Amino acid sequence: MLPAPPLKPVVRLHQVTKRFAGGTEALAGLDLAVAPGELLALLGPSGCGKSTALRLMAGLAEPTTGSVERRLPDPHSVGFVFQEPTLMPWATVEDNVALPLKLLGLPRAEIRRRVAERLERLGLDGFARAYPRQLSGGMKMRVSIARALAAQPRLLLLDEPFAALDEITRWRLNDELLDLWRAEGLAVVFVTHSVYESAYLATRIAVLSARPGRIVGEIAVDAPSPRGADYRGSEAYLRTCRAVSTKLAEALGES
């Protein structure tokens, strides 16, 4: 186990178990803390309760036993990106991104300004008036991320956000996510079942065992902060991938 993160965690799951009404045990004794400003990957086989852990962090579900401690000032301090883009089909791109700000009741001019800024940062400025159905999968996901970031959260949770995208789009969005994370200085937790994605993006990788999920290993990734195409070919990256794969194999072997 690694030493606890030095800063007070944004979210801490303490000995959390989650059992669903049907009797399925999704998580068993999960301990996990998310430090401010880190990029944490939750990696595990499908159905290991990764998404459940994320929903617990978001406050969308309650643990059966154990506790979830959230050090966030208000509900808008969390941004959530689902597996699907989950956009409102009846609203334009800008209206979709504006949703959290409208819910906050900000003045119109302020909403317009912030939305324009968001769209620009994600390369969506030409699509403000487009409807989701007119966009490709990658663009929809960008809108979804723009919406999650609209209210300037301190914690961004992503649930396998790029799983349905093609590899080229996926790599580009990986880089964009890294850029955003660096620029905004927020804590990011993302769920993935890709070893390569987690090794490329994360500053820390938590490997979960198959259901019921618990943490079987943590890997801190020491890598240069602006990671790019070079990093994908570097020795350090491959070493991380190998270490993560070994842990994952252990996780699967155990269950």
Added chain:
Amino acid sequence: MKRTLANVLPPAVIAVLVLAAWEAVVRLRHTPEYLLPSPLRIAAALRDDWPMLYPSLLQTLAITGEALLAAALLGAGLAVLLIQAKWIERSLFPFAVILQVTPLVAIAPLLLIWIKDVRFALVLCAFLVAFFPVAANTTLGLQSADHHLLDLMRLYGSSRWKVLRFVRLPSALPYFLGGLRISGGLSLIGAVVAEFVAGTGGAASGLAYRILEAGYTLQIPRMFAALALLAGSGVLLYALLSGLSHLLLRRWHESAVRRENRQT
């Protein structure tokens, strides 16, 4: 324009062919007018009796329109009420179903006896048959909102009202409009059935009353003319509601979006 033509032309051709065949059969077999008047004879009756039929048409359309408006408002309102809690839905929905399955002809006489204002009774009858499709469809629509979007609203701690306004109502709009299209036809049928039941006793004299009256006096061409007006009103109403639906959904809903060369 091309599309409109493609939509209108085939049924128009079929209508002309059928009417021509009808005209020919009646002429060749010398069918008496009181059994089956020819289309041209009906057209003549429509022209001659227009001063009498037109006010009746307006009357029936007014009753239909008022009933449909009430069905839209109260149907959607009931749907919003029903989704507030499972127990509300469980307690109220069965009564909506009972109201729906009870034949109008069976309750119309009672309503006409109980309610002094005949015109109001007619609107109420038409409303009773029209409101269920709107209520049932809108309820389904409100419940079909994307559950991830609902999660998102929950994440942001949104009030019930905000969830309704930002997610549930827009999700339900296509369903509501689908229900409204069915209700349009039903409210016309409801108005006609109620007028029939009210019969000559009804002070209001809509198209159904004209049909009854023409039947009693064996003025069959006039009867057909009134029928043609009813059918025409039904088609027009359906077209209007379809147009409204298209107008509201054309930007985003699959049912209304035209797929040109898609961008990927």
